[in-house]
Amino acid sequence: MARHTILGKGPIGRTLATHLADAGHDVHVLSRSGPRPGAPARTQAASGGSIEHHRVDGTDADALTARTGGSVALYNCVNPAYHRWATDWPPVAAALLAAATRTDAVLVIAGNLYGYGAGHPHMRESDPLASRETKGRVRAQMWADALARHDAGALRTTEVRGSDYLGPGAEAHAHAGPRMLTPLLAGRVLRPIASADRPHTWTYLPDFAAALARAAELPDAWGRPWHVPSPEPQTYREVAERFAKAAGAPTPRISPAPLAAVRLLGLVNPMMREIAGVAYQFDQPFVTDDTASRRVLGLEPTGWDTIVTRTLAAHRAEHPAGQPVGARR
Known part of the structure; x- marks a missing residue:
């Protein structure tokens, strides 16, 4: 048993x-x-492990250091609002570097593919980070x-990069x-960004967590980035059709939002402006190569059938809405 510290309690952190x-x-x-209102600050797992929540300012290096002391790893699972990345990320990143340096905890960064x-279209960890966005x-x-x-030699670190995630715990903004x-099960039209028919890598949240934990404990993983082992690429349409079939719902009706319309909305909406900036991820093939991470981390991705079954069950438990509209009997 060891102590681990996570900054951030969004879908990846949880x-x-x-x-x-x-x-x-x-x-x-x-x-x-800190703890969610009405929820206990500390919960015990059946395994003997535990989860304890603390209120901490992620830009406060001294507070982070105090809470990280004694931990084998410090995980960066923070995710500021899209339109605030340029202002909100640098002080948090600096505080995390300071805390990891002072405590000797391995700094494990939950990363993405934007860089x-x-x-x-087919990304490898060795590709340059050449984004102009x-x-x-x-x-x-x-x-x-x-x-x-x-x-x-000031600290030990690694970055684990996932694509658009899905699975139990995914929040409203997640593409899948x-x-x-919600609209699929209600029989409404789905409105993805730009295109529904480009191959795309999707990352299952439990696979993301497993890769972060494994990279933290494996010295061979430190000092370089890794792609989360993810199942075979699927287009947005293919993913929607998988869920519809598993749910007994009609074939999804899909009408992508044109990129020009997204850009137009971005003139008045900061969030849409930022979404337009990365719309190439659905307008072009967006596929990762995880060959190296499967070999070194020793992990395999969860299969699509399991992903769909577990994600659909979790969604229905959280959003009970009865039988899908037009469901097959």
Whole structure:
């Protein structure tokens, strides 16, 4: 049993906390809001592990250091609002670097694929981080700063990069989360961004958590990035059809939002402006190569049938709505 500290309690942070606690570890989850209202600050897992929530300002290096002391790993699972990445990420990233340096905890960064930028339809970890888009440049700089500290011997770090995630715990904004499942089960039209027919890598949240935990404990994983082992690429349409078939719902009706319309909305809506900046991820093939991570981390992705079954069950438990509209009997 070991102690692990996670900054951030969004879908990735929550899934990782459960994964580590189920493995028998004591997990401290740090966030601006602390425990959820009405929920206990500490819960015990059947394995003997536990999850304990603390209210901490992620930009406060001293507070992070105090809470991270004694931990074998410090995980960066923070995710500011899209339109605030350029302002909100740098102070958090700097505080995490300081805390990891002072405590000797392995800094494990939950990353994404934005840093590669457009024009990389089949991404490998060795590809340059050449994004010209703001969010991609922010993430690329975060990794460059952490790697420079690692190479200088000041700390140990690794970054685990996932694609668009899905699975139990995915929130409303996830492309294959409630944003897809709620209208699909209600028989409404689905409105993905740009295209529904480009091959795309999707990352299952429990697989993301398993990769983060494994990278933290494996010295061979430190000092470089890894792609989360993910199932075979699927288009948005293929994923929607998988869910519809499993739910007994009609074939999905899909009408993508034109990129020009998204850009037009971005003139008045900061969030839509940022979405337009990374719309290439659905307008072009967006596929990762996880060959190296499967070999070194020793992990295999969850299969699509299991992903669909478990995700659909979790969605129905959280959003009970009865029989899908037009369901087959």
